[in-house]
Amino acid sequence: MSTQTVEAPLGMTAERQAVVEGAGTAPGKDWVIVTRGIKREYDMGGEIVRALRGVDLAIMRNEYVAIMGPSGSGKSTLMNVIGCLDTPNAGEYWLNGTQVSKMSDDQLARVRNKEIGFVFQTFNLLPRATALHNVELPLVYAGVPSVERKRRAKEALERVQLGERMDHRPNELSGGQRQRVAIARALVNNPSILLADEPTGNLDSNTSEEIMRVFESLADQGQTVIMVTHEPDIAAHARRVVVLRDGLVASDDRRSSFVEKLGIATPQL
């Protein structure tokens, strides 16, 4: 517990308020993610579904944030927008000092490749490729030459203690190992943010703890981590918890106050 992020002010402080209100201007370089009044609506067969109704969010470098909310609260949509898989209908999204809300598909692909590392609930590894090749993929699309690609992919796998199993295919690995391969793949291109969508949803509680420890140590090393989850005890591992309700931010708290509010036990880390 050595980083200062734990001590940083949370919630909608005056400082955050100022960042969020500066519409049209680039936030300072400490702000990895700034969203200003993001709206996302879907047309579901004539009926307009308003998934996001104006989300204001500001996340600093090195933060470890959980985004929570009941199903239908818009957390998946927000995660897609933050992950540059989707673009908002209205509002601004600044990622690492660049506005990405108006980018083209191919520009978004480049941003996903360079700035974002995804970790999914269902791992989303290529079933026929080895662990090493799965981890290499982002580097392939970044145009890294083969030799360096292999070297960096090995390094990333070693970081998640999978150096011994890099020639195995996903079906030869346990759930926890698969998720660690996915984490290695997310980290291999040194992204600005690690974006995890229900990372423990398909894992048992012991393995979940194991994955949470990996996230914890990454956060300790200074990696910005954003995790979407609906499980409070998983969210309790994060140092800041944003709760969405009906497409709006309902609360934005430090972990301690979140844990107090929910009355759950402090996770043993």
Place this chain on the structure above:
Amino acid sequence: MPFFEAIRLALQQIWVQKLKSFFTLLGVMIGVTFLIAVVSIVGGMSAYMTDQVVGKIMAVNSFELRHRPNIQLGDHSEERRRELNRRPRIRETDVAPVAVALPEGVKYAVVGQDNLTAQSRYVARPKNLLIFTVSEDYFDIKKMAPARGRLFSPQEFERGMEVIVIGQDVADFFFPSLDPVGRELTIRGIPYLVVGVMEKQGSAFGISFDKFVIAPHKSPLNRFVNVHGVIDAIMIQTPSREGMLAAMESVRQVMRARHHLRPNQKDDFELETSDSALEFWNKIKGYLVIAGVALPAIGLVVGAIVIMNIMLVAVAERTREIGIRKSLGAKRRDIMSQFLVESATLSTIGAALGVATGFAFAKVIAFVTPLPAAVELWSVLVGISIGAGVGILAGVYPASRASRLDPITALRAE
């Protein structure tokens, strides 16, 4: 994504589903097989016609003055037939003026030919043979040499003695297990001494070129072969191909003058070259090549449709993979090229297999028939590039569909 990487990925994908891939590329494979087979067979037939058929009858850089064409492939119209029948014959008296008009270094030979019955004392049955009477340069022009015995001496030519050389088939028929040299063959009541047996000439379309008897031009046979001072041909050979055209023009002028043709009248004689003999074949060859391209084209169209279908299925099956790749930063171009390279690789493999089976097909035909099938390099290159082209064309639509998939929807697939 680098090209090499894409190919590796494509091969991997193809290998994983070997059987499915094989059926997918079958259409292209069959198309290319036929292309290679037809081109090889036509090429082989062409070589056969040129070398074996016409080449055996006609000598190198030579032409023959005849009253009508000797090598007759295909039919003529009634009009043409009547025109040919009206033509005057080439006569003994034409030889000297033609010979005078020929440039220095040009060889010529007078040739008479007819079918006559011959008999030997060793075989009871008489047999109809092709009889030639020729002048001295004939063997030199035709590059014919005796396998046993000798050719005629200048004296035998000069005095028109009763000597003959015979073809291999004639020797086998009339002199079974005997040496024909020094023995006699009777034609029209006169015995002729066999002085030589010529080298084997081979056959074309099952017709042997070894059923001949050759006698000196002035021998008694001339009376039966060349009746009333008529001769069948003057064979003329020039040292070079360019000289041949000049010599042909000289001969044409001499013959037109001798036949008193006016400038607006066509030649009433034939100057036959190996090219003019091959003219009809070249026409057939044109049709065969068109058929040889049209039939495989159908196979390739079917092949393209199959590949397009399978690629569409592949895109549907691998929607999630596309989603994963897009989430990791694959651009539209990356996904597009991945599927394009895959369908092009698939169909190029099909084309390569087609080249192999087409080649095997041609070999089988060469083995079973007398036709030498020649696989030509250009057909291999064309076959393979057509295969790649078909794959790219068939892949464009599926690949562009894949590249336009929305990553969120794609990730949710299955």
